[in-house]
Amino acid sequence: MSDDSFREFVIARGPDLTRMATLLCRDRADAEDLVQDTLASAYAGWRRIETTTSPEAYVRRMLVNRHVSWWRRHRGRVEPRAAVPDTTTPDPTEATVTTDAVRRMLRGLPPRQRAAVVLRYYADYSDAQIAETLGCAEATVRSQISRALATLREPAGMAELGLIERTLT
Amino acid sequence: MNVEDIVRSGLNEVAGEAAPIPDLYSSAFRRGRRRRTTRRIATAGGVSLTVAAIVGAGAIMANGTGGSGSHKLHPLGQGAGVQHVVADPWWDTWTTDRYYGGITPAYLAAARPTYDVAAGPEKIDVYAAGTTPDGTQWAMFTDQSTPHVMQWLQGWDNNPDFGESSGQVTPDATWTSWTIPTRASHDGSPNLEEWLIVVGRPGTTGIDYSADGVTWHPMDLQHGIGLKKLTTPTGFPPAAAKVRLTDASGVYATGAPASAGANADPADSQTSSDGSVSNPNQPIATPTSVSLTRSAGR
Numbered sequence: 001m002s003d004d005s006f007r008e009f010v011i012a013r014g015p016d017l018t019r020m021a022t023l024l025c026r027d028r029a030d031a032e033d034l035v036q037d038t039l040a041s042a043y044a045g046w047r048r049i050e051t052t053t054s055p056e057a058y059v060r061r062m063l064v065n066r067h068v069s070w071w072r073r074h075r076g077r078v079e080p081r082a083a084v085p086d087t088t089t090p091d092p093t094e095a096t097v098t099t100d101a102v103r104r105m106l107r108g109l110p111p112r113q114r115a116a117v118v119l120r121y122y123a124d125y126s127d128a129q130i131a132e133t134l135g136c137a138e139a140t141v142r143s144q145i146s147r148a149l150a151t152l153r154e155p156a157g158m159a160e161l162g163l164i165e166r167t168l169t
Numbered sequence: 170m171n172v173e174d175i176v177r178s179g180l181n182e183v184a185g186e187a188a189p190i191p192d193l194y195s196s197a198f199r200r201g202r203r204r205r206t207t208r209r210i211a212t213a214g215g216v217s218l219t220v221a222a223i224v225g226a227g228a229i230m231a232n233g234t235g236g237s238g239s240h241k242l243h244p245l246g247q248g249a250g251v252q253h254v255v256a257d258p259w260w261d262t263w264t265t266d267r268y269y270g271g272i273t274p275a276y277l278a279a280a281r282p283t284y285d286v287a288a289g290p291e292k293i294d295v296y297a298a299g300t301t302p303d304g305t306q307w308a309m310f311t312d313q314s315t316p317h318v319m320q321w322l323q324g325w326d327n328n329p330d331f332g333e334s335s336g337q338v339t340p341d342a343t344w345t346s347w348t349i350p351t352r353a354s355h356d357g358s359p360n361l362e363e364w365l366i367v368v369g370r371p372g373t374t375g376i377d378y379s380a381d382g383v384t385w386h387p388m389d390l391q392h393g394i395g396l397k398k399l400t401t402p403t404g405f406p407p408a409a410a411k412v413r414l415t416d417a418s419g420v421y422a423t424g425a426p427a428s429a430g431a432n433a434d435p436a437d438s439q440t441s442s443d444g445s446v447s448n449p450n451q452p453i454a455t456p457t458s459v460s461l462t463r464s465a466g467r
Binding site for chain 2: 066103
């Protein structure tokens with residue numbers, strides 16, 4: 001066990017894992033829990049993980065799988081919502097409008113679809129990499145992403161996207 | 170700009186707003202060390218720990234998180250074993266392998282979560298499980314990655330219901346599974362509604378809950394398992410809370426502060442006071458108390 005190498009890993013990769021968790025989870029608190037829990041598990045198995053080809057990819061995969069498992073087990077108390085109630089003062093900047101809309105869209109997707117979308121469009125993973133991460137077939141990855149995009153193209157999603165397009169163009 | 174470009178841009182903007190987690194390394198190191206210790210002990214002993222000083226409890230007890238759905242437990246099988254346990258908040262003191270009416274290995278195998286595909290399904294420590302006469306299966310367990318979080322899972326035909334097939338289950342069991350935070354894992358989030366689940370021993374006829382240790386309120390008792398939704402500032406019973414379990418012979422367990430270990434830090438308390446590791450399969454004396462003492466934190 002190398003505590004030093006684990007420390008270096010957390011310092012170097014922690015921020016990226018936090019960003020990933022933020023995209024996967026519904027709120028900041030869940031994202032922090034997810035990252036901390038994942039890293040705690042990674043520490044417990046660090047001797048094995050640090051010898052892998054890419055510890056970062058390995059831990060990222062742990063994070064995604066943990067997220068999906070969490071969602072399954074939390075479903076009794078957390079239900080997807082079409083819209084998230086405003087809890088903060090709206091920020092008039094375009095970036096905030098964009099990010100709020102993206103957050104709402106992500107929250108409307110089932111966890112596996114959300115994970116697939118995040119891995120594809122944020123992490124730039126290939127179908128094969130996503131399939132390996134999620135433990136499914138590449139065809140399943142393609143169908144998950146296709147369904148997610150189809151959802152986003154539905155009227156409610158398009159309304160959000162229209163909002164985004166107006167702010168970006 | 171097409172949908173994919175918009176999603177890509179939006180994801181990067183959202184990710185860019187994520188603030189760093191303070192003291193991430195410290196918290197991960199502390200929690201990881203706890204898990205590593207637990208794994209080593211479990212591996213060495215082949216069993217989970219029991220702290221003898223706290224095993225005089227009469228109920229398996231945990232806070233269940235669940236804010237919606239109806240709650241119904243089916244009749245429990247009349248297993249011959251004596252139900253023991255658990256003195257939450259000491260997640261490292263719980264005893265395992267208490268079975269009510271039997272449980273199939275296939276069900277428990279299916280309940281194992283997989284967080285790390287390469288490592289395979291997690292090893293789980295089952296604290297209580299059973300099969301009801303109508304075939305409903307349930308289990309209360311932790312997994313090795315998150316040993317401080319009690320999980321409650323119900324299912325049928327050896328298939329745990331993770332909440333994804335509610336339309337196919339029996340009408341009486343529309344609720345399914347929860348992850349159950351213990352005091353060792355609870356983050357102190359305010360104003361949570363959580364389910365307190367108390368599994369009495371076979372033949373239990375009444376389970377009462379008292380927030381202050383003085384005024385008693387009956388829990389919803391369904392065949393030996395007590396359920397009560399708690400709405401407290403922290404979501405957990407107050408430190409003075411107690412439970413009282415009754416069967417045909419009268420009160421057989423009353424919650425009271427644990428006589429030992431109450432001031433220990435669960436994060437550092439992996440062994441009993443004398444350092445011994447006991448076998449959870451070994452019968453335990455008739456319970457006399459249930460600990461509800463609050464822990465110091467996660």
